[in-house]
Amino acid sequence: MLLSLLIPCWNEEKTLGLLLDNIEEQAFSFDQLEILVIDGGSSDQTRQIAQNRGVKLVCSEKGRAHQMNAGAKEASGDILYFVHADSQLPHHFDQKIRKAIHSDRLAGCFRMQFDRAPWILQGFAWMSRFNHPICRGGDQSLFITKSFFEELQGFDEAYTIYEDSEFIRRIYKTGKFKVLPATLITSSRKYKNVGWLYLQTHFGLIHLKYYLGHSPEELAAHYQRHIQAKEDLVI
Numbered sequence: 001m002l003l004s005l006l007i008p009c010w011n012e013e014k015t016l017g018l019l020l021d022n023i024e025e026q027a028f029s030f031d032q033l034e035i036l037v038i039d040g041g042s043s044d045q046t047r048q049i050a051q052n053r054g055v056k057l058v059c060s061e062k063g064r065a066h067q068m069n070a071g072a073k074e075a076s077g078d079i080l081y082f083v084h085a086d087s088q089l090p091h092h093f094d095q096k097i098r099k100a101i102h103s104d105r106l107a108g109c110f111r112m113q114f115d116r117a118p119w120i121l122q123g124f125a126w127m128s129r130f131n132h133p134i135c136r137g138g139d140q141s142l143f144i145t146k147s148f149f150e151e152l153q154g155f156d157e158a159y160t161i162y163e164d165s166e167f168i169r170r171i172y173k174t175g176k177f178k179v180l181p182a183t184l185i186t187s188s189r190k191y192k193n194v195g196w197l198y199l200q201t202h203f204g205l206i207h208l209k210y211y212l213g214h215s216p217e218e219l220a221a222h223y224q225r226h227i228q229a230k231e232d233l234v235i
Contacts, residue, residue: 001101003094004034004077004146008067012085013045015187020053022088028095038071064138065155065163072149081143082164086187088115089141093182097143100178107144107171108178109136114188121188121196131179133172134207138164139186144171158216161223162206193231202226 005023009016016037024030037050040062050057060070072080079101083089090096090110100108112128114121127135142164152170155163171177191199205226206219 001079001098002032002034002077003079003081003097003143004036004071004075005081005083006036006038006068006071006075007083007085008038008040008064008071009042009046009050009085010040010062011042011044011046013042013049015086016046016049017053019083019085019087019089020049020055026089026091026093028092033094034075034077036071036075038067040067063157063160063163065157065159068163069154069157072146072154075146078146079143080146080149081141082138083141084139084186086189087139087141088185090182090184093184096180096182100143100180101145103178104176105178106148106174106176107142108180109140109142110180110182110184112137112140113183113185114191115185117188117191118196121191121200124200129179129181131177133165133169136165136168139184141184142168148176156216160216160220162210162216162219165207165210190231194227198230199227 027033035055036058037055038058038060039047040060047057058071058074060067068082112125114125128140155167159166206222209219
């Protein structure tokens with residue numbers, strides 16, 4: 001089964017090349033991978049890096065939901081694997097995903113660990129081993145068969161943030177989600193920029209607002225007011 005690896009990007013020149021190297025090093029059967037970089041209008045060298053590395057470049061409206069849906073439409077694989085650009089994948093990730101699919105698990109993710117973080121934040125990452133929607137997030141990556149993705153109608157583009165969690169919760173309702181016992185490394189750069197306690201608090205508030213029925217626009221407004229604004233000041 002061909003596996004299409006989809007990487008949504010926006011100004012990821014510092015991370016994209018590292019991820020592409022990691023994919024080639026860790027894949028069990030690199031020739032059975034299709035790699036797509038879905039760019040949301042980068043102003044740095046992201047597109048050039050993708051083109052120079054010979055991967056498929058897809059241009060899309062900015063926003064992960066838009067980008068991941070656009071990538072899925074262009075993907076040729078039987079399995080879609082969504083990965084953030086600041087990730088490092090586990091050894092033989094593709095073989096592990098195919099085995100899960102053959103075991104009738106139509107979607108899932110890996111456990112997660114931060115590259116560098118205080119012990120309490122690593123504790124939150126440790127919780128990613130539990131197969132419960134409250135423990136899920138896009139940083140853990142997501143694999144899903146293309147047919148199942150299309151059945152669920154993909155990511156809800158009304159969500160400019162929280163799109164991954166909303167989609168994963170729809171998957172959980174089907175009982176087809178699997179957490180694989182291997183670890184993906186993700187960057188803690190946003191926590192460094194904003195402050196881990198501050199960021200984790202506001203992520204928790206966004207989760208709570210979602211469960212209380214707040215609209216996608218209200219979730220995005222909270223993120224922009226409390227997280228994006230502070231990150232912009234730091235950068």
